[in-house]
Amino acid sequence: MSDCGCHHEAKNAQERRVLKIALVLNAVMAVIGGLAGWIAQSTGLLADALDMLSDATAYAIGLVAIGRTARFKANAAWLSGSVLLVLGIGVLVEVGRRVVYGAEPLSGWMIGTALLSLVVNVTVLRLLAPLKAGEVHLRATWLFTRADVVANIGVILAGVLVLWLATPYPDYVIGTLIGLYVIKEAIEILGDAHRARAASKPLAA
Template sequence: MSECVCRHEARNAQERRVLRLALLLNAAMAVIGGIAGWLAQSTGLLADALDMLSDASAYAIGLMAIGRSVRFKANAAWISGFALLILGVAVLAEVARRVAYGADPLSGWMIGTALLSLAVNLTVLRLLSPFKSGEVHLRATWLFTRADVVANLGVILAGALVFWLATPYPDYVIGLLIGLYVIKEALEILGEARRAGIPRES
């Protein structure tokens, strides 16, 4: 076996280890954040949990793409971006529903859960840092996690404002902003996938 092949296999093995760990951490936090968001009546936490669920999906797709063709990797990034776009729109719809029917978000739950999510995402972001300038399917995973860090900070700020102002509107606002940010990241990933060679005809 040539030295080049050995290096390639070692890199693939390292990518798999990182993505498996990122997948497990994000899946766990998606469940925790979703439960906390529901109990706390927080659109911000629910949006954050959906974002982390989409991350877990992206990592799973990234794992499947390792060692595959450029076309497969570009299509994997396309699927990730499209899924993220759908979730972003779903978040905006949930914000609209909460505004229409009202909610009483619990600031303590918001801040505590977002701090835990932030710790997880900073760890994952550090693990994924070699991927930020890598192949399109791997860069997509780094972009997902970068979006999560921004969202976590926003939820912490919103939770503090909910407590300070005694109003749910900061939670609505951060849910709206996370939804818009998720859509922006989705469009960025879709653009990169297209430039990487998504076929326009079957």
């Protein structure tokens, strides 16, 4: 009776609970960050909000993948990485548009919103810590959140520099760096997914 699968079921239940909490927190912060970024004319906040939206997508995919085959999980991670790659490129395009047409980012909104996001992301990162060494789709969710923490710190620093130097360029710089970091994380997730796909293929007879 020791092979009843109870441990596996308990593990799946714990994963679902963690991913549901992470999904809700990131979805809420994506909306808050997006609105704040629009009001503050901040590419850094907009990039951060898009990053958190992609996180929410990753958590949703992670929930669907629990209990599925290794091939399904690899495909879920590949989809997460692809979404993140597109968003990262989109951030760089938006930064370029702001540089050309100009913007006046509001440092108070940048710092306050990024601080709130940082609190949320550190909380989620601690919840996800037991999953970072797990299967590929779960590792992807941890990587997403790790990138968010770095981005939050960067936006706070950029907000301080915008206030101190009275120039929008620190916001452009952090928007660019977040975009590049997001692209790096996407490539890492896609690499994991590719290796997992290869490992899930049946051996030839």
